[in-house]
Amino acid sequence: MKIIGHRGVPAQKPENTLASYQRAVELGVKMIELDVYVCRTGELVIMHDDRIDRTTNGSGLVYEKTLKELKGFDAGEGEQIPTLQEALDLLAGKTDVNIELKGRGTGEALHAFLSRYLPERSWEPESLLVSSFNLPMLHEFACLEPDIPIGALHGGIPINYSDFVKPMHPYSLHYNLEFIDQKMVDHAHRQGYQVYIYTVNHQDDYLRMKQMGVDGVFTNDPTAL
Numbered sequence: 001m002k003i004i005g006h007r008g009v010p011a012q013k014p015e016n017t018l019a020s021y022q023r024a025v026e027l028g029v030k031m032i033e034l035d036v037y038v039c040r041t042g043e044l045v046i047m048h049d050d051r052i053d054r055t056t057n058g059s060g061l062v063y064e065k066t067l068k069e070l071k072g073f074d075a076g077e078g079e080q081i082p083t084l085q086e087a088l089d090l091l092a093g094k095t096d097v098n099i100e101l102k103g104r105g106t107g108e109a110l111h112a113f114l115s116r117y118l119p120e121r122s123w124e125p126e127s128l129l130v131s132s133f134n135l136p137m138l139h140e141f142a143c144l145e146p147d148i149p150i151g152a153l154h155g156g157i158p159i160n161y162s163d164f165v166k167p168m169h170p171y172s173l174h175y176n177l178e179f180i181d182q183k184m185v186d187h188a189h190r191q192g193y194q195v196y197i198y199t200v201n202h203q204d205d206y207l208r209m210k211q212m213g214v215d216g217v218f219t220n221d222p223t224a225l
């Protein structure tokens, strides 16, 4: 079962910072999950919440700030808010990356960015996994970038289990630990989807997921597992 660093290793370093990703690499984590918005000047920046208040010393909506403004805030322990490019430059050849699309227009912006970025770098499309709760945006992205695997996020138990993702041909389904049960895992596997669970921070949950046949878990604390 794959262990995925959720926003890096927030148990040890500020979430969604380069220092947090670096720590995940040091711990041997094979995939890192990060959350991406488009900021006011069009760059892809990494931030979990739509506001910067919780994780930085600034205030306001991430998509209303320019990159220059965002770079002026402290994201914890003197770290800056990273751009997606900075994270991918750091992680190339070291870990796979799960890019979670947040906000609006992020799928199109990611497609535009990757069209420029990927041909010049060593990234293989299969080292990336793009996910979102915003399934129409994720579907749109998949149509633009058919070689990049996608993961459909869901926060509860869908009425038809994994049938809701059929038109999107995802690689994986990302379900909430609170709702996961054996029927959901088995249904997804019968359709050929990988099952990843967020957020697993305790060893008893980890072992329970393993027993259910889950393929990967997002965790804030890989050492606890």
Ligand code: G3P
Pocket: 006, 033, 035, 048, 100, 131, 153, 174, 198, 218
């Ligand atoms: O991608 C898994 C998990 O990160 C989804 O929820 O709110 O932490 O982005 P959230």
Ligand code: MG
Pocket: 033, 034, 035, 100
């Ligand atoms: Mg996320």
